Amino acid sequence: MLKPFLRQPNSSLFTTSKLALMVFFSLTLSACGKPEVKVKPPAPAVSVYSVKAQAIGGYREFVARTEPFKEAALRARVEGELIARHFREGSNVEQGQILLQIDPAAYKAALSAAKADLSSRISGEENAKRNLKRANELISDGYISQSDYDRLTTEESQARSAVKAAAASLEKAELDLSYTTIKAPFSGRIGKVNYNIGNIVGPTSNPLATLIISDPIYVSFQVEESFYISYLQKNQGARTGNEGEFELSLRLPNNSTYQEKGKFDFADTKISQGMGTVELRTVFPNPRDIILPGLFVTLIVETRDKEEMALIPQAAVQQNQQGKFVLIVGKDNRVKLRHVVLGRRINAMWVVEKGVAIGEQVIVAGLQKVRPGVEVNGVKKQVNPLTGTITDFNDKATNSAKANDVNISPNAAVDK
Template sequence: MAHFPRSFTAVSCLIVTSLLLTACDNPQQQTSSPPPAVTVYTVASQPIGDYREFVARTSASQEVDLRARVEGEITQINFTEGGTVEAGQLLFEIDPKPYQAALERARADLSAARASATQAAADFQRGQELSPRGFISQSDLDKLRAATDQTKASVEGAQALLEEAQLNLGYTSITAPFDGQIGKHLYDVGTLVGPSSAPLATLQSIDPIFVDFQLEEGTYVSYLQQQANNTDESGQPALDLSLRLPNNEIYGELGSLNFADTRIDSTVGSVNIRAEFPNPDGLILPGLYVTLIAESQDKAEAPLIPQSSVQESQLGFFVLTLNDQSQIEQTIVTMGRRIGAMWVVESGLDSGQQIVIEGLQKVRSGITVTAVEKTVDPQTGVVMDLPGNQ
């Protein structure tokens, strides 16, 4: 078998390699990868006002400790602990029998006093008739007059004792003074209680619920100066008051200011302010730490974007935007307040622009992408399909 020279073999290898490279450079033979897919959000604006947040605490709009006003044994407890009661509902009953007996005695004493007063008045009248004829001395007439006055006083005293007995009997039934929620009872049936005992239970009204917070004295003075020019028709300050609950959700009801203290607390240099919020479902309980958000009703349009779309570098906050050629651009933005899962953009973005909210790790400035538009739940930040694409 003939042997080819080594030089011919080397040349053959170079030719084969060149052909392979040429085939790789042929666009028809290459496999091109598609542009990366990202999820985009179309920026929208909404009216946003100046605002401020305060650490606040909730309290009941009405609260009362239910106490025993007479001594006796608890015979009934007519409520469910932690439940709702209505005004006038019987809550506790203290054994009424001793007080019923005392009431009957007081009635009998009053009847006896009235009988004595009637007799004394009759004796005095006869004495007045007999005195001019000389049948009774002036001294005896004076005694009859004194007896009449004394029996009248006895009637008044007996009447007072009767009213006291009626009150004491009424105190054996402890009723709810207003609608509200009642807590745990501290005494059981059969326990002897009295005026010196601890409260039997606590009743609270939580609709509306009060929210207490503090305002610095300088801010409060400015607020008073501007109040006359910034009030609505009802005389209330032109503010929208809302609450952020401990689970970071915004409460669904708006509140209003209803009290400002008449003096400054000199120890901290602030004034106590109170707002009230409707609480028909009893969602807010007294004692919660909440965030009170006060926002001016004088609002201006500002873009809102999902917080998850904002990134930060040495230059500050930025987002990835999509231009008309479906290319990614890095846009520096100035951020304002956060509202739920959204973030107010003070500058850098306009309504209608599209920003990347998913797939951020797959893209960089200048590359072309395939965009899928979706929306975002403003409270939870969950990415959702557009209504027409579901």
């Protein structure tokens, strides 16, 4: 009863579906059996710097302190009230210029008394001389005794001595009066006044003010006794330095380089027993009074005989447990790790004593992308030797000239 309601399958439709399914499985099996093609990633790009050479001399730095070329503490040599000041603190004064005035009234009176006393003593001497002259005429005739003659001789001698004493007192009174006027012993710059007008000052008082000469200015420093002895042996006992052998410069506390050059001036005659050092002194021009006495500075001593040495940017230097190292891109474009021995630091550059050759390419940027043995694409960059800024060679806005070709002054902002 149900057979009339059942539909028989279409043989042609069944065949077509079967063929489509077989083709699908065939393509799937074919795709699974074919090997996958791998695409090689491009080499990472890194910035490299071509190592250049520069003439660098032997070099040492010393902590030094500046001292005035000449210094005078102005003191009161007589006691009295300070009544006048004739200068502005911190200004320049000329030799012989009146600086301070102590009340001279008492010393003027003492001078007048000394003059009167001298006049009286001179009169007494003249009278004693006359009496002795008459005695010389009378003693031969026996009109005066020998004892009277001896007395007159003594009086004449005492009167003469009294005149000399009065003259000395007058000279002292004149000196005391002159000491009430304090003058500049030399031309220089005067500092702060320690006593105001109206104060009583005297020989036991502290200095009234200090006068200095700071152009030129001394720079003193100390060296180890072993270094000093070696220097003397090398230079046949020359104690203050060979002017043609060393170049002296200063780095100021703000890390700027002082423009003037110095020269050796003095070496102490003994070794400090407590420190085992020798004090040396240099002298520098100071025409603009930039350097003040008492300033701590860094004295840079460099030999004039220089040697070509490699310089690399600070950005290229890294450190591990074995020490400082750089990454170099070889001719095969692969990265190599190279440990280096560094010398002095000149602005943004390090002097390399050992480990890097002139012309090698050191990586300065992109260090985090690579490791030793990896192939890289090195892009040459220029580095500003003063600031360490890394730029392209065509970036004229940042550097007007190629930093690779800039000659770095060894005395410009130098650090160890």
